[in-house]
Structures are given as structure tokens and as C-alpha cells.
Amino acid sequence: MANKTFIISAPGKVILHGEHAVVHGKVALAVSLNLKTYLRIRPCSDQRVQLNLPNIDVHLSWKSAALQFLLTAIDADVLNPKAASQxxxxxxxxxxxxPEGSTDAMSLSILCFLYLYGAISASSRQLPNVDILVWSELPTGAGLGSSAAYCVCLAAALLAASGTIACPAPxxxxxxxxxxxxLELINKWAFQGExxxxxxxxxVDNAVGTWGGVLRYHAGKITPLSRVPTLRILLTNTKVLRSTKVLVARVKDKLNKLPNIIKPVLDSIDAISCECERILAEIASGNAVDEHYTVLEELIDINQQHLNVIGVGHSSLDRLCQATAAYGLHSKLTGAGGGGCGLTLLRPDTSPSVVEASKRALKDFGYDCWETNIGGSGVSLHSPSSLQKDIFQVLCDVRNCQ
Incomplete structure (x- = not known):
């Protein structure tokens, strides 16, 4: 694969149910998002390695000889991934x-590339001359798994370029x-990047990016669901910044102060996740009826109220829920809360006029909004003909990587 051009994609993720409760041993359901990160990898003929990330304005080029130190600096076994040492x-x-201590997206993305590139190449003792361009539909810092999708794409591309994994059957x-x-190996290397x-x-994020579909996360164990339907949603980014660390601490503090009140709420969120899992299996089995979508809507409403009770709601999310409820739709936060993103379930028969009206109402608040799907495939290899025209144009336009 090192001598050919390939395009790889990996999806973002949303948490369907189980936010915060999962920290306290409850079930969470994470689901792939049909907003993706795309990576084009092609050979470089002039003994160079190039990394272009136009979303965050990274355009780097190194002589291959300058990167040879990676083969001795990183002692790694490609089949047994391990984390980078200090x-x-x-x-x-x-x-x-x-600089030491830099944690911006640009710096971390570059370091992630250099480590994965060197570590995956170490076993073969040869650094491939490649030109890598990564472009994403996922906003950074919104809790949608953008960094994991980047890591999954990088891991798949570099493992393929090194000859560790073969080109899959069409x-x-x-x-x-x-x-x-x-996929197991891709996921392990992506996890090291994460x-x-x-x-x-x-x-969870890199696992969703690798396998797609819906993953059940419970007490540190990640289990892909075998039967997964694709659901339509509106995904909304309120663009209100929040700290996951602060919100997790807030829930823990409430649980410590009011255990007899908060523990039953977390137990109920756990039950919501389990009931949602059951309903999704019914829909995936071809038994989808209006009643199933009604239950999914009820679970969304109840969970959103629970999340407000445990202290991770926000006025921006209240506005989101109220705006979509005016059109008969049901919404909840996804991720850490306190702002950030929310999802709105769309039934199969939700009319385009209702969707457009809801999107206009949300955009009037200054929110970003996408109509998309959840539950689709994980990391994939594409032929150019399989890509949407606008995505293909970005990945082929050399002006975007200079």
C-alpha cells in the first residue's frame, strides 16, 4: 500500500445515554456519528514526509533523513503497541x-503523528516516504471524538503503509x-495516540472510530452491539465551552452530599441505557414500529431531566430542548454537558419541513447544526468514486496542502 494513494475515514462519536453515570459504574452507550475524519495517504517521490492538517493550519514537511532518529528513539513492537515514554x-x-507543556490541538496532533509514525515503522526499520492530508467534518473540542477519529485514521494509514496490515477485500x-x-491492531495503536x-x-472514542455502530461501555469493558440500526438525528453544537473535569467533579460532589437522592438517579440512567439497548436491538431486527421510536423519545426526555438533576445541564441546552420540542422533537445533551453538544432524534417519517424549521430555530441561537446519522460503520478504506464530491475535492486539491 505504500506505493499507492489511499483514502481512509473514521467516524466521530456521540454518547446516546449514560453520560456521567458511567463514571460511577453504570452502563453507557456510545454510537458512531456520520460526521467523519478523512485521511489521504500517498507516496512521496522526493524522500520527504509531509503532514497537512488544514482544519488546524498544520502544514509540515521533513526530509526523511531528518526523521531517521525515530527508529532508535522509539523502541516499539508493531504488534504490541505501548504508550510513549516521557x-x-x-x-x-x-x-x-x-514548548514543554503545550496542549493545543496543533502541538498534540503533530506529536501524535510523530510517535505513531516512528513506533509503527520501528519494527520494519524503514520509514515510508508519505504525504498525509487529514481533513475533518468534526469540530475540535466539542466532545465528538475528533481526536480519536484522527488517531484511528493515522493508525490505519501507517499500519497499511508499513505493510503490517493488508489492503482489505472490496x-x-x-x-x-x-x-x-x-481492526484490533488499528484500535490498539489509535488508543496509544489518544x-x-x-x-x-x-x-471508548477510538473503539467507536474503529468499529462504528453502538458500543456498550460498563466498568471498563467495551462491547460492540451485534445488532445496530442507523438512526437519524440533528446534532447541535451550542459552542458553549465547558470543562469535563469540572463537571465530573460536580456530579461526584453531589453524590457525596446527597447519596440517597443522586444514587437512584444514576441507577435510573443505567436503566435507561439498558432499555435503549433493548429497543435498538428490536429496531435492528426489523421490528421497528412507531412504539419503539416513542420509547426512544421518552428515554431521551427522562435522561435529559436526570442530567439536569445531577448538575450538568445548561441554559444553552435548555433552549435547544425547548426549540426542538416546539416542533414535536426530543433532545438531550450528549457528552459532558454544561454546554457543548446535544442530539435530537428524528423518526424515519419526520418531515423535511420540520427538520429545516428546527435547524433554523437552533441557528437563530447562534448554534451550529447538522442533520446526520448515528450507528454507521467504523474505519473504512475508500475509492475516490465512493466519496461525496466536496470531500473528494478537498482531498485532491493540492492548494489545500501547501
């Missing part, structure tokens, strides 16, 4: 000219998927 990170920072519509063993970016991530 010493390795300091060496990568010095090479890239990144599937329908010009989109192919790797086999289960290859640890570099986030320190101590759960592993």
Missing part, C-alpha cells in the same frame, strides 16, 4: 520545536473494511 515525548517535542460501493484482527493527547482516556 523521555520519548520530550525528544519529539524538541525535534518539532514544541465491499459494496467502493468502501472496504479491514478484518477483525487488523493517550498521548488526553492522558488517561477510556478507550
Amino acid at each position: 523521555e520519548q515525548m520530550e525528544q519529539l517535542r524538541r525535534f518539532a520545536g514544541i 465491499l459494496e460501493k467502493g468502501i472496504t473494511r479491514w478484518n477483525e484482527d487488523d 493517550k498521548l493527547i488526553h492522558g488517561n482516556p477510556s478507550g
Whole structure:
């Protein structure tokens, strides 16, 4: 694959149910989002390695000889991924000219690339000359798994370029998927990238980016659901910044102060996740009826109220819920809360006029809003013909990577 051009995608994620309760041992459901990160990898003929991330204005080019130090600096086994050491990170920072303590998206993305590139190449003792361009539909810092999608795409591309994983067999519509063993390896390397970016991530985001669909997360165990329907949603970014760390601490503080009140709320959120899992299996089995969507809507409403009770709501999210309720739709926050993003369930028969009216109302608040799907496939390899025209144009336009 190192001598060809390939395009890889990985989805973002949303939490359907179980936010915050999962921290206290309850079930959460994470689901893939049909907003994706795309990576184009192609060979470089002039002994260079190029990294272009136009979303965050990164355009870097190194002579391959300058990167040879990675083969000795990073002692790694490509089949047994491990995290970067502090010493390795300091060496990568010095090479890239990144100040100690920098945690901006640009710096972390560069460090993540350098580590994965060096570590995955270490076993073969050869650095591939590649030109990598990454472009994303996912906003950064919105809790939608943008960094994990980046890591998954990088891991898949670099493993393929090194010859560690093979080109998967063609599937329908010009989109192919790797086999289960290859997906396991992609996920393990993506997790190492996520640890570099986030320190101590759960592993849910990169797992969703790898396998897609719906994942059940409980007590540190991640289980893909075998039967998953694709659901329509509106995804809304209130653009209100929040701190996940502060919100998690707020819930813990409430639980400690009022255990007899908050514990039953968390138990109820757990029950919501489990009931949602059951309903999704029914829909995926072809038994979808209006009653199932009514239950999903009720679960969304109840969970949103619970999240307000445990202290992670926000006026921006209240406005979102009220605006969509005016059109008969049901919404909840997704992720940490305190602002951030929310999702709105759309039934299969929700009319386009209702969707457009809801989007206009949300945009009037200054929110960003997308109509999209959840529950789709994970990391995939694309032929150019399988891509939407605008995405293909971005990935092919050399002006975007200079």
C-alpha cells in the first residue's frame, strides 16, 4: 500500500445515554456519528514526509533523513503497541520545536503523528516516504471524538503503509473494511495516540472510530452491539465551552452530599441505557414500529431531566430542548454537558419541513447544526468514486496542502 494513494475515514462519536453515570459504574452507550475524519495517504517521490492538517493550519514537511532518529528513539513492537515514554515525548517535542507543556490541538496532533509514525515503522526499520492530508467534518473540542477519529485514521494509514496490515477485500460501493484482527491492531495503536493527547482516556472514542455502530461501555469493558440500526438525528453544537473535569467533579460532589437522592438517579440512567439497548436491538431486527421510536423519545426526555438533576445541564441546552420540542422533537445533551453538544432524534417519517424549521430555530441561537446519522460503520478504506464530491475535492486539491 505504500506505493499507492489511499483514502481512509473514521467516524466521530456521540454518547446516546449514560453520560456521567458511567463514571460511577453504570452502563453507557456510545454510537458512531456520520460526521467523519478523512485521511489521504500517498507516496512521496522526493524522500520527504509531509503532514497537512488544514482544519488546524498544520502544514509540515521533513526530509526523511531528518526523521531517521525515530527508529532508535522509539523502541516499539508493531504488534504490541505501548504508550510513549516521557523521555520519548520530550525528544519529539524538541525535534518539532514544541514548548514543554503545550496542549493545543496543533502541538498534540503533530506529536501524535510523530510517535505513531516512528513506533509503527520501528519494527520494519524503514520509514515510508508519505504525504498525509487529514481533513475533518468534526469540530475540535466539542466532545465528538475528533481526536480519536484522527488517531484511528493515522493508525490505519501507517499500519497499511508499513505493510503490517493488508489492503482489505472490496465491499459494496467502493468502501472496504479491514478484518477483525487488523481492526484490533488499528484500535490498539489509535488508543496509544489518544493517550498521548488526553492522558488517561477510556478507550471508548477510538473503539467507536474503529468499529462504528453502538458500543456498550460498563466498568471498563467495551462491547460492540451485534445488532445496530442507523438512526437519524440533528446534532447541535451550542459552542458553549465547558470543562469535563469540572463537571465530573460536580456530579461526584453531589453524590457525596446527597447519596440517597443522586444514587437512584444514576441507577435510573443505567436503566435507561439498558432499555435503549433493548429497543435498538428490536429496531435492528426489523421490528421497528412507531412504539419503539416513542420509547426512544421518552428515554431521551427522562435522561435529559436526570442530567439536569445531577448538575450538568445548561441554559444553552435548555433552549435547544425547548426549540426542538416546539416542533414535536426530543433532545438531550450528549457528552459532558454544561454546554457543548446535544442530539435530537428524528423518526424515519419526520418531515423535511420540520427538520429545516428546527435547524433554523437552533441557528437563530447562534448554534451550529447538522442533520446526520448515528450507528454507521467504523474505519473504512475508500475509492475516490465512493466519496461525496466536496470531500473528494478537498482531498485532491493540492492548494489545500501547501
